[in-house]
Amino acid sequence: MNKIILLSLIVLLSTACSFNKKNQAQLNNPISIPLGDPFIIQASDGTYYMYGTSEINGFKAYSSKDLINWTDRGVIYDKSDEKVWGKDCFWAPEVYERNxxxxxxxxxxxxxxxxxxAENFRIGVAVSDSPVGPFKNIYDHPVFDPGYPIIDANIYFDDEHNKTYLYYSRCCYKNPVESDASKWAQKKGWFNEIEESWVYGVEIKPDYSDVIGEPQLLLRPPVHKEDPQYEWESRSVTNHEVNRRWTEGSFIFKENDTFYMMYSANYFGGKDYAVGYATGKHPLGPFKKASNNPVLQKNTENDGIVTGTGHNMVLHLPDHQKLCVYHARTKDGGNQRIVFIDKLNIDDEGMLKVDGPTVGKVTY
Structure with a gap:
């Protein structure tokens, strides 16, 4: 081979390798931000903004240029809003940039x-010209009232069909359900009934003033013990922890022609809080739970220090990488929820996998 050509190839390869190295970054889990239900957006200016549940009656934000170094931006929404309708328990914020x-x-x-x-949760929406607020309620009331408490709003914008969908979790409160789990718990003498939370989806009006049509039930805990999801989704009951089974913290996204709905199960304050997913072909389902669930759970049984992994979202990076953002607890951190970010992949067969929970360096 001509020496000049060979030298040129070496230079090109060296440049490519340098470029790849230069464009790689390393996170360090856990992220030192004490939030539950974390949600990250990348705004149109390229900056990342993180939101989540904290101890205040409102919400804070953090910003970052690289997902590694974060700056506290202070309170972005609180009860001083003149259209405030919420009393307390301000939870699970999600922020979307639109127009x-x-x-x-x-x-x-x-x-x-x-x-x-005792539980009177509803979902509302506020607006701002800035990702760090101040946010002001659009309306002086929740978006809609289904007649039961709801939490964990997630939004999907179907721009192709000019539709917007709202997903939420009906709370366990006053929702007792007959199942093999409830019969088993009654027979053991542990609990008289088992309450459940379910994930629903519904189309909403373009101005977010109300829903269109009736909410559709999309996900719920398994009824029968023969269901492959029964064991991991029933641990809060079978471990004699609480008389509830959860399906909450849903997050939907589309990959090729498939909709992926991720969700959390088990007691949100316990060690067995974990994440699964389901797939479907339409924003309102039907959805089928995956055979490899749970895809994210505690690692203490493998000498790890992480428990209570849940309420995740998926951050799509410009280079098509996906990151799973979630909260968890560590042995040293007690009950404090803290943010983790791990890589998420979907293989050629459409199977979703999360590379976590990871403690230490995460290269992306």
Missing amino acids: GKFYLWYSANWMENPTNE
């Missing part, structure tokens, strides 16, 4: 509570 504005979707306890319900 030059930023929309904050969240859950809170509704002040309107004539029957004194």
